Amino acid sequence: xxxxNNLKRLISQMDDSYDGALITPGSNLYYLTGLNPKxxxxxxxxxxxxxDKKPVLIIPxxxxxxxxxxxxxxxxxxxxxDDQDPYKYLxxxxxxxxxxxxxxxxxxxxxxxxxxxxxDLLGKYSWSSLNSETSRFRKIKSKEEVRHMKKAAExxxxxxEALLEEQLIGKTEIELxxxxxxxxxxxxxxxTSFETMVASGPNSANPHHFPSKRRLKExxxxxxxxxxxxxxxxxDISRTVAIKKAPEGSKKVYDIVKSALSxxxxxxxxxxxxxxxxxxxxxxxxxxxxxxxxxxxxxxGIGLDAHxxxxxxxxxxxxxxxxxxxxxxxxxYLKGRYGIRIEDDIYTMxxxxxxxTKSDREFICL
Amino acid sequence: xxxxNNLKRLISQMDDSYDGALITPGSNLYYLTGLNPKxxxxxxxxxxxxxDKKPVLIIPxxxxxxxxxxxxxxxxxxxxxDDQDPYKYLxxxxxxxxxxxxxxxxxxxxxxxxxxxxxDLLGKYSWSSLNSETSRFRKIKSKEEVRHMKKAAExxxxxxEALLEEQLIGKTEIELxxxxxxxxxxxxxxxTSFETMVASGPNSANPHHFPSKRRLKExxxxxxxxxxxxxxxxxDISRTVAIKKAPEGSKKVYDIVKSALSxxxxxxxxxxxxxxxxxxxxxxxxxxxxxxxxxxxxxxGIGLDAHxxxxxxxxxxxxxxxxxxxxxxxxxYLKGRYGIRIEDDIYTMxxxxxxxTKSDREFICL
Numbered sequence: 001x002x003x004x005n006n007l008k009r010l011i012s013q014m015d016d017s018y019d020g021a022l023i024t025p026g027s028n029l030y031y032l033t034g035l036n037p038k039x040x041x042x043x044x045x046x047x048x049x050x051x052d053k054k055p056v057l058i059i060p061x062x063x064x065x066x067x068x069x070x071x072x073x074x075x076x077x078x079x080x081x082d083d084q085d086p087y088k089y090l091x092x093x094x095x096x097x098x099x100x101x102x103x104x105x106x107x108x109x110x111x112x113x114x115x116x117x118x119x120d121l122l123g124k125y126s127w128s129s130l131n132s133e134t135s136r137f138r139k140i141k142s143k144e145e146v147r148h149m150k151k152a153a154e155x156x157x158x159x160x161e162a163l164l165e166e167q168l169i170g171k172t173e174i175e176l177x178x179x180x181x182x183x184x185x186x187x188x189x190x191x192t193s194f195e196t197m198v199a200s201g202p203n204s205a206n207p208h209h210f211p212s213k214r215r216l217k218e219x220x221x222x223x224x225x226x227x228x229x230x231x232x233x234x235x236d237i238s239r240t241v242a243i244k245k246a247p248e249g250s251k252k253v254y255d256i257v258k259s260a261l262s263x264x265x266x267x268x269x270x271x272x273x274x275x276x277x278x279x280x281x282x283x284x285x286x287x288x289x290x291x292x293x294x295x296x297x298x299x300x301g302i303g304l305d306a307h308x309x310x311x312x313x314x315x316x317x318x319x320x321x322x323x324x325x326x327x328x329x330x331x332x333y334l335k336g337r338y339g340i341r342i343e344d345d346i347y348t349m350x351x352x353x354x355x356x357t358k359s360d361r362e363f364i365c366l
Numbered sequence: 367x368x369x370x371n372n373l374k375r376l377i378s379q380m381d382d383s384y385d386g387a388l389i390t391p392g393s394n395l396y397y398l399t400g401l402n403p404k405x406x407x408x409x410x411x412x413x414x415x416x417x418d419k420k421p422v423l424i425i426p427x428x429x430x431x432x433x434x435x436x437x438x439x440x441x442x443x444x445x446x447x448d449d450q451d452p453y454k455y456l457x458x459x460x461x462x463x464x465x466x467x468x469x470x471x472x473x474x475x476x477x478x479x480x481x482x483x484x485x486d487l488l489g490k491y492s493w494s495s496l497n498s499e500t501s502r503f504r505k506i507k508s509k510e511e512v513r514h515m516k517k518a519a520e521x522x523x524x525x526x527e528a529l530l531e532e533q534l535i536g537k538t539e540i541e542l543x544x545x546x547x548x549x550x551x552x553x554x555x556x557x558t559s560f561e562t563m564v565a566s567g568p569n570s571a572n573p574h575h576f577p578s579k580r581r582l583k584e585x586x587x588x589x590x591x592x593x594x595x596x597x598x599x600x601x602d603i604s605r606t607v608a609i610k611k612a613p614e615g616s617k618k619v620y621d622i623v624k625s626a627l628s629x630x631x632x633x634x635x636x637x638x639x640x641x642x643x644x645x646x647x648x649x650x651x652x653x654x655x656x657x658x659x660x661x662x663x664x665x666x667g668i669g670l671d672a673h674x675x676x677x678x679x680x681x682x683x684x685x686x687x688x689x690x691x692x693x694x695x696x697x698x699y700l701k702g703r704y705g706i707r708i709e710d711d712i713y714t715m716x717x718x719x720x721x722x723t724k725s726d727r728e729f730i731c732l
Contacts, residue, residue, distance in 0.1 A: 082663040083680040108479035297448040314449040
């Protein structure tokens, strides 16, 4: 990843329609400047990008050391201490906006709190989504980016293999989630991509379950859903296993989900519409009578963010392009009984989709 | 915590100056409705509050089960699937705003992304910070709230005691952070309050270090900074220990920090200005010649959020009131060598401040 080049690209797009960009911490800041501060919370940390001059950095004194993460040549760096008002620096920086188009790019994940504080300073400007501009090029991954994502996927795969070697029965979901997080880091992840999910027994029927104190026991279905971050890039994998014995009927349900996954993977190639990938998986599940039990879209883009464009919903007519990366993760959820989901990360090539995650997709009974 | 009552209180404040409130997930949503969905990310989950009628809930189908968390009587509940546009429901809900004052309360942690999507729908309204209204009463904790916070602090204390029993030498910061998270949950935390920090050796000199693969070794100073969530309420504790032998001079630095903590605690009572608590700690450290090494404010409010009002900076003239809860956490950071921080959670009573966290504050050499 080359922040200098990414920033240059944004600026060249900006020149025509935008007077500047206002960025706070998140994947865009990392992509455009290399700065990747964590948990900044209420302290203002911001970069202001201009189409016609070098950017300005406003950074809390507590995070001063982060400056060296960036290769960007800043016009000004304002370091502010806890006893200072950072918004006076922001006001200063905003005064230098070009002001021809009256249009400003705003970081999508910025908190409303910041926007409300500076709304009056931005009075004459209309706001546009920074993501809508950066995602145009962020969606198409470079070879280097795909290498990082492949590595993030490998870390997730190794973690699953290691997990299969362990004694799972009797452990709580919380213990296993914590163990997965440790394994991910041992195998080289800088962090997890999102909060690790371990959903056992009836909990697996909730697609958004959070690890509980429930202990794994015989005849449980267990969904593991987790991901690694590697050099900023995410993986996201789900695998479903049975403990000792598979509950009645679960093998059949598993095979339907597996078939939905492989059928939708088969049609991936440059030029296909996102919605068709969703439909391909959904048709398999609907045909088997489980349509109502597949409660979510089939997948989402993945890269610097665990969830990003393109979203693979039944409505999205966007054409998938070479270099795009996304998850495919069909699932069937039977309330009160169990749920099954299998998820891979896919990289789009000219004529096919390639799985970055490669862990065993057979129904494993541990 | 009684969401119905909290909502009633907001509405009674709203009637005079606001036409409604737009809330997304976070501590305000929990406080006002009991709804506490986690990691909703890009899916719109929102409650619209009116001064003159029952609120409306917009909820993704995937999170439908959360509805039962709330005791609030909603006028309408719109459940939307991944193939639907939730903003058409929001538009509908916004049309019912009172529209007399042209002033709307907006959840401070809402992402700019949502605000930009609905900016045109809100055209005629000016926005105000929801926090600035809710924090007026959220800042003053009820007896029940303090009970929860006391329990959250106890969990943090038990975790520290358990940690002291362990073999720390040779373990990585990541392993220890993961172990602390597990202990917190074993002792009854529903979650951690924030990302657990373990900073060893020279890493402890960085007040915002993130756990690394560095292994603890003899003569390390180690800062542990972590917190428990209990029934939504947070604790936040820091303790600093030495491994086997204390580095030269560290005992003296420790005692300065400890004295700064106890001296600033001593002056806490109803009516004191926030800045005076900061100054009291800072004076001790400045007098000993370490003023430059105490890089942050002395503390922050704590409650449903790990960081909330009142902030204890050198500039904040706000008067501390009975029932307010905040951290006091002076620190000295010696770059390249080590850092020391000791942090307690304080509850303000009429004539004194009471520590909710009670773990040993002596300099422990393990």
